[in-house]
Amino acid sequence: MSSLLQRLALHPVGTDLGVLEETESDHGAGTYGAVGARSRSLAAQLRGVRTSLAGARIAFLAPPSRGYVDTLLGILLAGGTAVPLSPLHTSAELAHVIRVAQPEVLITTNALADKLEPVREGLPVVVLDRPRKTVFAHDAEPNDAAPAIMLFTSGTTGKPKGVVLSHAGVAATLGALEEAWQWKRTDRLLHVLPLHHTHGVVVALLGAFWAGAEVRFATFDPKTVFERLAHSTVMMMVPPMVAKLVEALEAAEPAQRASMTAALRSMRLFTCGSAALPASLHARFAAATGHAILERYGMTEIGMALSNPYVGERAPGLVGTELPHVAIDLCDEAGKVLPRGEPGELRVRSPQMFTGYFGDSAATAAAFDAEGRFQTGDVGVRDERGYVRLLGRASSDILKSGGYKISALEIEEVLRAHPDVGEVAVIGTPDETWGDIVTACIVVRAGREAPTLEALKEFAAKELAPYKLPRALRVLSELPRNAMGKVQKQALRAP
Ligand code: MLC
Ligand code: AMP
Secondary structure (H helix, E strand, O other), X not given: OOHHHHHHHOOOOOOOOOEEOOOOOXXXXXXXXXXXXXXXXXXXXXXXXXOOOOOOEEEEEOOOOHHHHHHHHHHHHOOOEEEEEOOOOOHHHHHHHHXXXXXXXXXXXXXXXXXXXXXXXXXXXXXXXXXXXXXXXXXXOOOOOOEEEEEEEEOOOOOEEEEEEEXXXXXXXXXXXXXHHOOOOOOEEEEOOOOOOHHHXXXXXXXXXXXXXXXXXXXXXXXXXXXXXXXXXXEEEOHHHHHHHHHHHHHOOHHHHHHHHHOOOOOOEEEEOOOOOOHHHHXXXXXXXXXXXXXXXXXXXOXXXXXXXXXXXXXXXXXXXXXXXXXXXXXXXXXXXXXXXXOEEEEEEOOOOOOEEOOOHHHHHHHEOOOOOEEEEEEEEEOXXXXXXXXEEXXXXXXXXXXXXXXXXXXXXXXXXXXXXXXXXXXXXXEOOOEEEEEEEEEEOOOOOOOOHHHHHXXXXXXXXXXXXXXXXXXXXXXXXXXXOOEOHHHHHOO
């Protein structure tokens, strides 16, 4: 059995509860034992659908819930590769993931079954809340090298690619974070992140399970968060969440504010990552709550790489130093390691490293340099203590908005089909709260009128998840191009 499964299966059966849904408070059905039993029953059923699941991808669409957790763990126990799908995604996006991942089976809930129907392509669908035939089977024995999870993240080349993480890779991430952040079985995680990206799935959810801690899901909104924090010890955020919590605190009347901050007394750790947390926001959060946020840096492909210390200075605007067993060089374009203080690209070696982009060995090979280091495309600089400050990304085609990585090219491809759009370039306009604001720069098609932002959004919403839609529109007479005809995005981004 892989070290990941051994660790997840270790928790005593009666350990209080794996997972609570937003509306639930009954603990009985949520012990690790109960989650384990339901996962094993699902795993057995999956092996009834297809005898050998070793290496098979199993895609699943479920809201943050026990059903999600049972399914994720069930797939891992059955020896399959879990491919989480997002309820935020359109049919076109789900179809893309299914086309790339080539799953053998789909799993969903009654409520979401209709969403999968148009994209299921004749694949068998297991519906979680319908009665199932129990099939007896032994646990499969995935080893450490076996693929565990496939997560989709945008490449510079357009549509998202499937990042494959092995059991060993995931276990390395969870082990490093347990050590660095002092995860304990007594922790209670308030989980507010989406469950189709590494932050929500690996760092937060599996991070808690690795420690045998409790997880409570909630939809992110400040009111709910302050209510739930009173029962929590750990919360993980992306920068816009920090901004919204700070705004809510600063806007509250003194008495109300006192009760909001009193709710934070049980908290031992707030972390933030996935996008840059402005130093000013770090300071405002600390002033309003007394908590210094621990900012860390990672990437789907490499896992978690840099972190501010749990004990020691959590420096605003910096992402800290290497997590255990991670090695990072700051390099020039040729891969030469630069002296401390000079900005360079972060290149990474890590036991957490992904095993490849599924079905795309050329992209996998291109992601590593001649020394075998993963090229992140992120540029940073180290201070005298070794803490890294991130300065931006090498590519203008990769945006980070709301903590989501977004491919400008994927949005351009969709907008180009709008009848009023002649040419289009999508850029990120810097914003304190959102990181990048997705901005469509268009040249109107000859003989047509300029579309409104709303019209473009409505058009694009048929193909793209809400978080990828343009939030700003600039209508230009032409796009700046170089002699080769390539659009100069840096020129468009200049104020
Ligand atoms: C929302 N709004 C935005 C926006 N999203 N404005 C600009 N840019 C955006 N991206 C604004 C709009 O005004 C919108 O109104 C209003 O907010 C409410 O929209 P919403 O859709 O209800 O927002 P909300 O659901 O609250 O979403 C915010 C969020 C979400 C922070 C909860 O973005 C989120 O969950 N982000 C997490 C992403 C994540 O997990 N990334 C991890 C990747 S892994 P209107 O009128 O426009 O609708 C990774 C590796 C690592 O990166 O290191 O972790
Ligand atoms: P993803 O492809 O969704 O895994 O996103 C990974 C990217 O998120 C990294 O390459 C960085 O650009 C960005 N990122 C993650 N954490 C931070 C952080 N703390 N500060 C700035 N950028 C970050």
